[in-house]
Amino acid sequence: MPPWGRLLAHAVIWGLGLAYLVPLIVVVLNSLRTAQEIAQTSMIGWPEFWAFGNYAEAWSKFCVAQTCTGLQPYMWNSAAVTIPATIISTLLGAIAGYAISLWRFRGDTWIFGLVTLGIFLPQQMRLIPWTIVLRDIGLMNTLAGLVMIHTIQGMSFTTLFCRNYYVSIPQDLMKAARIDGAGFFRTFLRIVLPLSPPILIVTVIWQFTHIWNEFLYGVTFTTGSQQPVTAALIGLNATIADVPQHGVQSAAVVIAALPTLLVYLFGGKYFLRGLTAGAVK
Amino acid sequence: MSALSLRNITKTFGSTPVLKGIDMEIDSGEFTVLVGPSGCGKSTLLNIIAGLEKPSGGTVEIGGRVVNDVPPKDRNIAMVFQTYALYPSMTVRQNITFGLECRNVPKAERAAAVARVAALLQIEALLDRKPSQLSGGQRQRVAMGRALVRDPLLFLFDEPLSNLDAKLRVEMRMEIKQLHQRIRSTIVYVTHDQIEAMTMATRIAVMNQGEVQQFADPETVYNRPANLFVARFMGAPPMNTLPARVEATDGGMRAVVGRGEDAVALKLPAALRAQAGREVVLGLRPECIAEQERRFGEDGDRLVLELPVEMTEPTGAETIVLMRLGGERALGRVSPDVKLQPGGRGRFALDMRRVCLFDPGTGALIA
Amino acid sequence: MIWGPLLIAAAHIVLFAAWTIWMSFTSSTLMPVSDFVGLRNYNLVLGTRNWKIAFDNLLLFSSSFVVLTMLTGLVLAILLDQRIRGENVLRSIFLYPMAVSFVVTGVVWSWLLNPGMGIQKLVNDLGWTGFRFDWLIDREMAIWTIVIAGVWQASGFAMALILAGLRSVEADLIKAAQIDGAGPVRMYVRVILPTLWPILVAVLVILLQMAITTFDLVRALTGGGPGIATQLPALVVYDFMFQRGQLGRGAAAAVLMLLTLLLVLVPHAVWKYAQRRRAAHA
Numbered sequence: 001m002p003p004w005g006r007l008l009a010h011a012v013i014w015g016l017g018l019a020y021l022v023p024l025i026v027v028v029l030n031s032l033r034t035a036q037e038i039a040q041t042s043m044i045g046w047p048e049f050w051a052f053g054n055y056a057e058a059w060s061k062f063c064v065a066q067t068c069t070g071l072q073p074y075m076w077n078s079a080a081v082t083i084p085a086t087i088i089s090t091l092l093g094a095i096a097g098y099a100i101s102l103w104r105f106r107g108d109t110w111i112f113g114l115v116t117l118g119i120f121l122p123q124q125m126r127l128i129p130w131t132i133v134l135r136d137i138g139l140m141n142t143l144a145g146l147v148m149i150h151t152i153q154g155m156s157f158t159t160l161f162c163r164n165y166y167v168s169i170p171q172d173l174m175k176a177a178r179i180d181g182a183g184f185f186r187t188f189l190r191i192v193l194p195l196s197p198p199i200l201i202v203t204v205i206w207q208f209t210h211i212w213n214e215f216l217y218g219v220t221f222t223t224g225s226q227q228p229v230t231a232a233l234i235g236l237n238a239t240i241a242d243v244p245q246h247g248v249q250s251a252a253v254v255i256a257a258l259p260t261l262l263v264y265l266f267g268g269k270y271f272l273r274g275l276t277a278g279a280v281k
Numbered sequence: 282m283s284a285l286s287l288r289n290i291t292k293t294f295g296s297t298p299v300l301k302g303i304d305m306e307i308d309s310g311e312f313t314v315l316v317g318p319s320g321c322g323k324s325t326l327l328n329i330i331a332g333l334e335k336p337s338g339g340t341v342e343i344g345g346r347v348v349n350d351v352p353p354k355d356r357n358i359a360m361v362f363q364t365y366a367l368y369p370s371m372t373v374r375q376n377i378t379f380g381l382e383c384r385n386v387p388k389a390e391r392a393a394a395v396a397r398v399a400a401l402l403q404i405e406a407l408l409d410r411k412p413s414q415l416s417g418g419q420r421q422r423v424a425m426g427r428a429l430v431r432d433p434l435l436f437l438f439d440e441p442l443s444n445l446d447a448k449l450r451v452e453m454r455m456e457i458k459q460l461h462q463r464i465r466s467t468i469v470y471v472t473h474d475q476i477e478a479m480t481m482a483t484r485i486a487v488m489n490q491g492e493v494q495q496f497a498d499p500e501t502v503y504n505r506p507a508n509l510f511v512a513r514f515m516g517a518p519p520m521n522t523l524p525a526r527v528e529a530t531d532g533g534m535r536a537v538v539g540r541g542e543d544a545v546a547l548k549l550p551a552a553l554r555a556q557a558g559r560e561v562v563l564g565l566r567p568e569c570i571a572e573q574e575r576r577f578g579e580d581g582d583r584l585v586l587e588l589p590v591e592m593t594e595p596t597g598a599e600t601i602v603l604m605r606l607g608g609e610r611a612l613g614r615v616s617p618d619v620k621l622q623p624g625g626r627g628r629f630a631l632d633m634r635r636v637c638l639f640d641p642g643t644g645a646l647i648a
Numbered sequence: 649m650i651w652g653p654l655l656i657a658a659a660h661i662v663l664f665a666a667w668t669i670w671m672s673f674t675s676s677t678l679m680p681v682s683d684f685v686g687l688r689n690y691n692l693v694l695g696t697r698n699w700k701i702a703f704d705n706l707l708l709f710s711s712s713f714v715v716l717t718m719l720t721g722l723v724l725a726i727l728l729d730q731r732i733r734g735e736n737v738l739r740s741i742f743l744y745p746m747a748v749s750f751v752v753t754g755v756v757w758s759w760l761l762n763p764g765m766g767i768q769k770l771v772n773d774l775g776w777t778g779f780r781f782d783w784l785i786d787r788e789m790a791i792w793t794i795v796i797a798g799v800w801q802a803s804g805f806a807m808a809l810i811l812a813g814l815r816s817v818e819a820d821l822i823k824a825a826q827i828d829g830a831g832p833v834r835m836y837v838r839v840i841l842p843t844l845w846p847i848l849v850a851v852l853v854i855l856l857q858m859a860i861t862t863f864d865l866v867r868a869l870t871g872g873g874p875g876i877a878t879q880l881p882a883l884v885v886y887d888f889m890f891q892r893g894q895l896g897r898g899a900a901a902a903v904l905m906l907l908t909l910l911l912v913l914v915p916h917a918v919w920k921y922a923q924r925r926r927a928a929h930a
Contacts, residue, residue, distance in 0.1 A: 006730070013727045014734075017741045020800065023756045024744070030759075042769035043759045096654040114658040120913055121661055122861045124885040124902040128671055128895055129664040132680060155657035213749030215864040220890060230751045234868055246759070257752045264747035268740055271747065275805060276812055333823050354829030366820035370842030379838070380828035427824075 030250035031055065038246040051247055058251035062236070071252050073225060074232035078212055078259075080143050081228055085150035086207040090200060092151070093158020098192050100159070101166040102174050103184060112163060118156030123216050126153075134221060141222050149221070150211045157210075158203050161277055165199035166192065198270075205267045206274035209260045229256045283345075284309040284467040285330065285435060290339035292325055292491075299325050301491040303339070307484075312461050312468045316478040317488035318514070323471045324439060326488075330469060331437055332356050344434045354383070356435075359428035363440040365420045367412040367427075374408040377427045398426045401460075417445050421453055425460070438470040442477065454480060475515045479503065487511045504635055509644035512564050512637065518601060521565050521611040524641065529557040536563050536638070539607025548584055548633055553648050556638065561647060564637035567601065570613030570629050577632035584631040590621050602627070665906075671899035678893040689900035698887065699901065702879040705791050706908070709880065710859035712792075716799045717855055718848070721806025726836070728807070729814045739811075742804035750801065754868020757797040758784065787877040790870055794862075794878060797869055802858060806851050813847035814840060846923075849916070856912045860905065881905045 026044050031054055033047045060070035096115070100108045130149055131140075139145030169192070177187045218228040227235075233256055236249055264271050285307040292300040300322045307313050315323040328334040330341060332353035341348050348356050359380075367376050377398060378391045386394075399405045402422045412420060421441060428436055438457075442450045458481050461468055472478060478485045479499045486496045487510070495507035506512035512520045525536040527549070534549040534557070547563070569577075577583050591610070592603040595617060602613045602621060613629055621627045638647045675685045693699050724742055728735055745753065760766045763782035771779040783789035817840050825839045863882035870878045885905060889898030 009727055009730050010732060013724070013732055013738060016724065016727075017738050020741050020745070020804075023753075023760060023800070026760065027756050038765065041773060042767075043762070043765045044767065044770045092653045092657075096651065096657065099651050099654060111654060111658045114661060115654070118657070118661040120857065120909065121665055122882075122902065122905055122909060123863070124861070124882055124905055125668045126664045127668075127885075127889055127902070128680070128899055129667045132667075152657055152660055155653065156661070159654070159657065209747055213751070215749065215751050215867070216886075220886075230749050230864075233749075233751050233755055236755075246765070250759075253752055253755055257748050260747045260749070261744065264744060265740075268743075272743070272808055275743075275746070275808055328823075331823075331827060333826065353827045358827065360824065360827050362820040362824060364818060364820045366818060366824040368821065368825075368839060368842075371838075379825075379830070383829035383831070383834060427828075 027250050027253055030247060031058075031254050033247045033250075035245050035247050043246065054247045054251040055255070058248045058255055062245070062248055062252060067225060069225075071229065071232065071255055074227060074229040075255065077143060077222075077226060078228040078230070081146045081150065081218075082208055082211045085147045085154060085211050086204055088147075089151045089154030089158050089207055090203045093155050093160075093203060094162045094193070094196060094200065095188060096155060096159040097162025097164075097166050098188050099184075101163045102169060102171070102192065103187070112159070115156055115159050118153065119160065127216075127220060130217070130221065141226050143222070143226060145221055146217060146228070149217055150214070154207050154211065157206060161203045161206070161274070162196070162199055164277060165196070169195060201267065202270045202274045202277065205263055205270050208263055209271070212260050232256075283307055284311070284343070285313075285469065286340075286342035286345075287326075287330070288340045288342070290326065290329060290336045290341065292322070292329065292334070292337045299491050300329075300336070303493055305486065305493065305496060307467065307469065309467050310465045312458075312470065312481055312483045313486060314470045314472060314478040314482035314484075315486050315488055316472055316475055316514075317494075319473060320490075321488040322491040323473075323488050327437055327439055327469065327471050330435070331358055331360055354380075357431075357433050358435045358437060359431050359433040360437040360439065361421075361424045361428050361441045363443050365412070365424040365441075365444075367420055367423055369412050372409050372411055373404065373415070373423050373426075376412070376423060377430050380427065380431055394430045395426075398430045401429065402426050418449050418453060421445065422456075425457075429464075434467065436466050436468045438468065440472055441470075442472070442474075457481065475517070479515070485515075487514060489514075505646065506564070506637065507646055509562060509564075509639050512639070512646075516566060518567050518612050518614075520637075521567060521570075521606070522639070523563045523565070523606060523609045523611065525561055525563040525607075527553065527556045527559045527561055527638070529554060536561070536636075537607070538563065538609060545586060545588075545607040547631065547636070549636065550633075553638070556647060559647075560641055562639040562641050562644075564639060565611070565631070566635065567612040567614045569632035569635055570602075570604075570606075570611065570615075571632070572615040572619045573628040573630050575616075575630045575632075577630070578634055582632060582634040584633055585628060586631060587626055587628050590623060590625055590627045592623050593621050602629075604629070668899045668902055671895055672903045674896050676895035676899075678895070680895060685896070689896045690904070693884075693888070693897050693900045693904065696884075698876060698879060698884050699881070699904075701876055702881050702884045705878060705880055706860065709791055709795060709798075709862070710856060712795050713798045713802075713859050714852060714855045716795065717802045717806050718851060720799060720803040721810050721851070724803065724807040725810035725814055728811055739808070742807050744804070745801040746805050748801075750862075750864035751868045753797050753801050754865045754870075757793065757800070758869045761793050761796075784870065785874055787874055790874060790878045794866055794869055797865060798859075798862070801865075802855060806855065809847055809851050810844065813844045817843050849919075853912060853916050857909060860909050860912070881908070 029045065029047060030038060030043055032050050032052065033045065034049060034051045037048055058070060059072050061068060062070045099105065100112045134140040134145045139148065173191060174187065177191055182190065213230065215230040219231040219234065222228070222231070233253065236252055283306045287303050287305040290300055290303040291298070303326060315326060317323050325334065329336045332348065332351060343356055343358065368379065371379065374395055377395050381391045381394060395408065399408060402425060404419065404422050404426060407415060407419055407423065412423070415423065424441070442453055445453060454477060470481065482499055484496060484498050485502045487494045487502060489510050495502055495511045502511060503515055506515065509522060513522065523538045525538045527534065527536055533551055534553045535546045536549055538545045538547065573585055589605045590602060591605065594601040597617065599614050600617050600619065602615055604611055604613060604627070639645065640647055671680060672689055673685060674681050674683050728738060732738065761781070761784045763769065763785065768779060768781040783793050821839060822835070825835050830839065861882055862880055863886065866872060866878055866880050866883055872879050872883050881901065882905065885898050885901040888894045888901055
């Protein structure tokens, strides 16, 4: 490639990169500006006065709908749903993937096909059944209910990921274990699980991101103080206060997006692997 | 005028030197094989000849022209790859003519060129198929066709037979050699298989750790290896290399292997008088240790010894014997009719014409 | 013997789908009811203005979203394939939107595109008082705001997959093409892109699926408005089910969504199956 071509390519790609960063930069900068400043200029600007207090306010004092507890309880809600659901669905998915690809049983291909079909079934097709199930079990408007939903549905992805990873483990290992007399769970715990860290990391990152960012179930099956942070954000945006608090709102957005962004930053390589694995169905 | 000249080619990746000064002159019509273990730099050298990589130093001349700054497509070369590298979305015909297309060669000429090459390689029936519909051997032929159609000055082969099964490999080896004899092209061929090198080359360049250890015709490389590395690399089973001491006696020169009871004295040609008293490494190929009835050349070149036998490997065509020579392990190749007992002793005839002496420190050939 | 949780995971998909489909044939309103009213719900849903607008929007949105995302992803991938300095950083930049919730994306872009306080206001304040960028409140153009936000979020994903595909082209193939004399354009068109085909199709299918089920983004960015100008089927479903208390009709709308999705997935599955058969016979 001619030297000017390389220069052009560099300029274009870095320019685009900057464009993609703009929303992030804008929100972060806004989160450090006062409401008056934003009202006077626009959402896009450099802070004149560094309003670090926005974060404290967003965390504990901000009003969403009627309650003025800040974002804190909703963040805890999201965490209380995301962390258990991630761990459980990953574990169950690993065992399921192991059962399908290594342990094998009659009809395993069908079951696998069915489970992965779940990836394609739209959320909307599941709203009514989940409503009925939650009502009958009595978990409506609870965090436990959300955990259950995300765990069971998460198994579609986690089983897919783990199974695709486990097919590359030689069957001979299973034969040796069987000859040694190990059963289903012992084989899993002592032989398969130690080989799993790479895919477990990918799965955990994927599940964490998806569940934390999930909105529809959060807003449908919980209300008020039980809602996860994604639902709270919508409420936040719709709140008609006497003085629009865009600085604090920006801080709230940053806080809400921070967990998955951090996971992305530290787990970038595994995040990418999850994306590509999810695409190769 | 030589077809290919390499002058002091060096290549470093970061701080690792991969090629440490390669000098070679290759004449038109020669079949040159670059052979060596993985990592010796042979593929890198081939890439530099092709222009796919730039040398850190030195010059490459093709057809008398310095081509250091000339891109691959203008070097008048063609290359056949280990993985064939056939364009999967194109038919065989399109694969072969792609290079001509890139040069805007008119359609009629392209068609004529394909027909010519297809007839030469007997792939006419395959012209409209896609690579995925071809067998390994067929793909290899198409890859060669793609190279032939450009009528280049230099053909470069990068381990083309490594992906084929053993039987096919032998077939294709002969085909490539026949092709070379017919069209008298200049070929540079990279392989890690020393049998391919021996059977196909007019000259072999044995490489190790970025340096050419020896550049000579197959017979010389096999019988007069320049150093211990070449001696051990070429030939299977490998050459026996035994530490020995050269002594001068009244009866002539001899090499003593081992000490005390196990010591074995091997007669050496008188010409080696200058080496008396020296510690050396004695090289003797397994086929030079045969059953006691075997005759080699003049009787004077033959030595019969009784040696302890450790193990035998009958291959049907011969029996490979693991024995102890002066306490050192050595391999011999005896006739399949000879019955030897592991743990017992056997009598063997040694061919002393082809013994080699190496310096223990540098590994270089002394005599 | 199939392990318990696996059985539940597999079974619930079939059961839930069947349940919803069954619901769509009943007259359920706030509570599920088990009668049978044939296609009444479907006719009703298809006849509403809400649905008609939503479906038109869906066609417009999916086609532009998918095409623009793939083009952007392709351009980004080809640029990044040129051994750019700082490639890892750039890749992280283009991909980070995928790590963020659609809700966050919607909220942030709703601020940026707000004529009163976003880009329009900024440009106006800088002096170009005639500058207009009020698509967010424009009935005709509002759908494009969703396209913009969607492309921003998903193009990194397309880029990542396409880049992986570009890099997976056999090295020897590139060398052979270089020796054959292929220039950069020919290299991409004749050698690289044909190998990329399956990945492009995979990305296409995933993006279409994303488009058809879009809910979070619209809710956060426009709320379906102005008015119902940016309604999409997913919102109509939610509307029927939980805001109007019409479970039966909501279920029908959901099934219609599923059918649209199947229209994309089934041909793809058939195509993949045929490909596999062809490769096995070769």
